[in-house]
Amino acid sequence: MRIKPRLVDKIVRICLNFQAFFTVGILVVIVAVIFFKGAPHVNLGFIFSSPEDMGRHGGIFSTIIGTLLLVLLSIFLATPLGVGTAIYLTEYTKQSGFTKTIRFGVESLAGIPSILYGLFGFIFFVIKLKMGWSVLSGVLTITIMILPTIIRTSEEAIKAVPRNLRIVSYSLSATRWETVKKVVLPSAIPGILTGIMLSVGRAVSETAAVIFTMGSSLRLPTSLMDSSRTMAVHFYILAREGISMEKAYATALILVVSILLINVIAYYLMNKMISKYS
């Protein structure tokens, strides 16, 4: 017996509706669970005091500092490198074997899983360059890890700037760099910022590459050569060693809230920039 196509159509529509809501439902459940189990244990004290007794008591302040150091320094290094590469690929070169090679390099870097970054960072920065488990080792590793994302998103943003604007700038006697600096980049900033926010999110969540380069010291880092722990690493250790379920949920909540904040800031900045430049 053949089912009427229109009936099939209706059934399919219901199924797909369900799928979509189910997917969103997963997100809702995840956030809800973390919120409800973690919120009771989060307070100002939690945020501003450091872990005690391997994390069974106290807060996560030192890990917050560790995370901030890692993320801010990595972004600081990766952004000029990444945006500069994107500018070079789009404004300074024509499509050639050379640009294809560089793009291949970027795409390959993008595909490398974080554990391999951890392996590389471990053998290169921690061991061979004798930096030991330190904020510096972590920063350098994460910088390389987020570089492809910044290059890709920056390139897209730069390419999206209309060709006309460049023509006008050149015809008014601007040099190539002046055109990039004064016309192309300002218009591309929303897209570039998106890439940066994306990378911030990745750096905050990253664990495998961080734990083998930055280590897992619970002490507040006082120099770049100190080992330190990020929130994600702390959360992992708490969960895996079964140290404290409450603290684990609380840490997870702070992590998820951070990601949420980053996404929100990204949207806000994007919209603000777009309205400013159009």
Place this chain on the structure above:
Amino acid sequence: MTRMKFTKEHLVKYMLTLFALSSLLFLFLIFIFILYEGLPLFHKIGLKNIIFGFKWAPTKGSFGIFPMIVSSFLVTLGALFVGAPMGLSCAIYLSEYSGKKMKMFLKPALELLAGIPSVVYGFLGVIYIVPLIRNHFGGAGFSLLSTSIILGVMILPTIISISFDAITSVPKTYREGSFAMGATKWQTIYKVVIPSAKSGILASFILGMGRAIGETMAVIMVAGNALKIPMSILDPLRTLTSNIALELAYATGDHRQGLFSTGVVLLVIIMVLNYIANFGIKKKVIK
């Protein structure tokens, strides 16, 4: 004044060239160092013994990673099994069925889903999924099944967003032509839209596979880390990634080299997958 401008121009171009080359430099460094640490063991113990060896006992001289290679592939397939149908359905829903309001709501939700750290997924998997499987299906709970479920959810955003791009780039005229011939919406999607978007959808699956096979933290928490090839989906397993992550902190000498050798194998697999996705299939999509 103009002379200064032109030295500045040259300097800028020089610096930007260096910046661009840095990506190649980093790739080169990563390859060199992982290979440098990982290849010697292949010479010492033998390629066959490592890749096809069944026993991993590095302190006793056994470096067989075959069970882990198999496990890595199995969890990847499992993740695809869980994530691909759901992901493709969502992508279709987003592009063909949802209104603007829905889209505004769903897109940020997906981005948030993508942003949740893998350790959080692993954690929730341990607390909720693992006991669920243990109580309803048997076994330890730490299993191929639990890993597939968690990884499947984790690769959803990747599959959804790339499939969505592929589906929306199918020209409107294709759909309109199909409707004009009396097809229903689903028939149009099934017979016209999806086949046209085939390459892009396939690319999303392969990229999802790439993510799944490279995932470490979540896998460590829910897979159980047994050193045997899993014979059923309820058996625990250890992947190439978890192998490295579990033992790197305290491994020395040959043991450590063994972990780098694991890394080499993983690197090769990833590069092959990447090549297929980027150059084999994406090229078709861009056209």
Place this chain on the structure above:
Amino acid sequence: MDIKIRVEKLSVSFGKNKVLKGIDVDVHRHMITGFMGPAGSGKSTLISILNRMIEFEDDVSIEGKVIINGVDIINGDINSVELRRQIGTVFAVPIPLPRSVYENIAYGPKLKGIRDKEEIYAIVKESLKKAFLWDEMKDRLGISALKLSGGQQQRLCLARTLALMPEIILLDEPCSGLDPISTAKIEDALSELKKEYTIILVSNNTKQIARITDYSAFFYLGDLIEYGPTERVFTYPSEKKTEDYISGKFG
């Protein structure tokens, strides 16, 4: 010297496609010279040679000479940035920069290194006046240039070019999207400007060419068919093709 720009046997090819075939033309100073012809005749290419914007195209081969102020800009050691301060261009579609009216016009002078705010303001005012836009904009210099009408934007582009104080102004079909009133304003501005500048106007609109130019050059598929004083070309064209084009038989 009465001749501002001398073009000698200029040929331009994109790949295998020859777009300009051995052109000779002398552009007189303080005159409006019109380049007319149907699409694909090479007029815009000639413009892009004069302002050297052609260097952004791929696979171009150029033969011949173009002499401006005694220097051959094709073969000579000439700097494009400096050249473009002498030769300004207004394009067919108005392209305002996404910034205020004031900043649009100040863009060129700032590139030249002018820092003094009063000096810049004076240049902006002068340029807007010459482009017949000052009265409309004098109280609204800070608004985004994107909010202007098409005709205003095009006059803005003209003012922007004037702010660099060039000797030559090139206009490539500047009124193509504009209504008759805006077109008239620009044509009036050009008629005034020719007293100080040398102007080349590219247009497919023969009536416009007849209205405001002093000399006319008719291009067809890369060849210069006819060139001479506008009055003469339009009343006694010496080539049949010219006559057909002017009378609208093709184009």
